[in-house]
Amino acid sequence: MRTTHALLLRIWHDPEFDINKAAVEYIDRGAPNDRSTAEGKYIKALDRYYFEVVTTEGTKPIPYHRIRMITYAGIPIWEPKEE
Numbered sequence: 001m002r003t004t005h006a007l008l009l010r011i012w013h014d015p016e017f018d019i020n021k022a023a024v025e026y027i028d029r030g031a032p033n034d035r036s037t038a039e040g041k042y043i044k045a046l047d048r049y050y051f052e053v054v055t056t057e058g059t060k061p062i063p064y065h066r067i068r069m070i071t072y073a074g075i076p077i078w079e080p081k082e083e
Helices: 004-013
Strands: 022-027 035-039 043-046 050-055 058-063 067-072 075-078
Touching: 004 022, 004 043, 004 067, 004 075
Parallel strands: none
Antiparallel strands: 022 035, 022 067, 043 050, 050 058, 067 075
């Protein structure tokens, strides 16, 4: 299984993809339903343990384990396995 970090790195670096077509839904405590979505144009960095999102409050690190879904061109390409 491809990790969320590896998948985002592929979208970020592979010329066949455009990060602006990606979106990441993640757990965001305090947000409505504790979820937020970052469009690709707001993803500014992919660190080893987190990705950085630009928000109205500034740049915010989001650990990869908080990701609930990754979409590309509106199509889900990653969701956690249900146990």
